[in-house]
Amino acid sequence: MRDTIGWAALDKDTPLQPWAFQRRDLLDDDVAVKIEYCGVCASDISAIRHSGDSPLVPGHEMTGEITAVGPAVAGFQVGDKVAIGNIIDSCGECPPCQAGRENWCERFPTLTYGNIDPKDAMPTRGGYSAEYVLPAKFTYHVPEGLPLAAVAPLMCAGITTYVPLKRWGAGPGKRVGIVGMGGLGHLALKIAHHLGAEVVQFTRTMDKAAEALALGADDVVLSTDQQQMAAQKGRFDLIIDTVGAPHFLEPYLAVLAMDGTLCIVGIPEGDLTVKPLSLIQGAKNIAGAGSGGTRETREMLDFCDRHHITADIEILPQQEVNEALERLARNDVRYRFVLDMTTAGE
16 A cells, blocks of 8 residues: 545544545556646535545646556656546446546446545545556646646546537537636636637626636626626527526526527536526527546647646645635635645645
């Protein structure tokens, strides 16, 4: 077993603190990664508050350096800079896995933290830690031209927004709306812009308007202004809804074009409701998307490399993990926190 240390929630009511634990010895197809950066995601907060797992080491968007490889590993060597996302294994046999869409594994994928790994029967512990051990198949080369810290959020927010944008054909001749401009939304905006779509940013406050335009938005619409929303009626082929708080869907269904799709990637607590006529009139669709498989993740990283896309981040030393979580909970970040895991952890 390999000794390591991470930041753990020992229960849901106390701050994260340093906690020693063990990773498995490398299996033949495993790599060991020294974690250099780990993004902070809103789902980490939800897991800490609601998960029954204890101790819980969060973190599922990591970059770092390979320090060891198993004897069956090909394509990676010690010293390679790599990225890890929220899925670290799957059954490998079901139709989704065979298609490279392991995020929909019929057995359920092995998640970076909060799961029991079928291979070793150990709880999975996340990236707020010094080292990770996982199969090489779920490890990704970081493009040389992209900074490690700013790549880390691509492994969650980037892939979560890239997949639906590609699936529903965002590109030249398409009009795409982005609801919300946080960790997910700002990357959805960048990706949609570089796919060639006409992109409109929906926001509740205009204080982010200039930033949205700078990131590639063709227009910014204040979603709380009824006149501005009425002017958008029937215009959009696709809307990506990134908001993680409860909200009404009808205003966004109203601005969809015939056969348009509203894709939900944010995860509000509680159920969403919709009036049936909002869908029937115009044959509109509500869809969902989440994460991506190995094929899609490699494609996303290649796309971001070609277009020099990374997250807009604020880097904090790992000792400030609790401050990062508190600030994220009150939406005090533009647009993603990343922890520097190379700073002394004590």
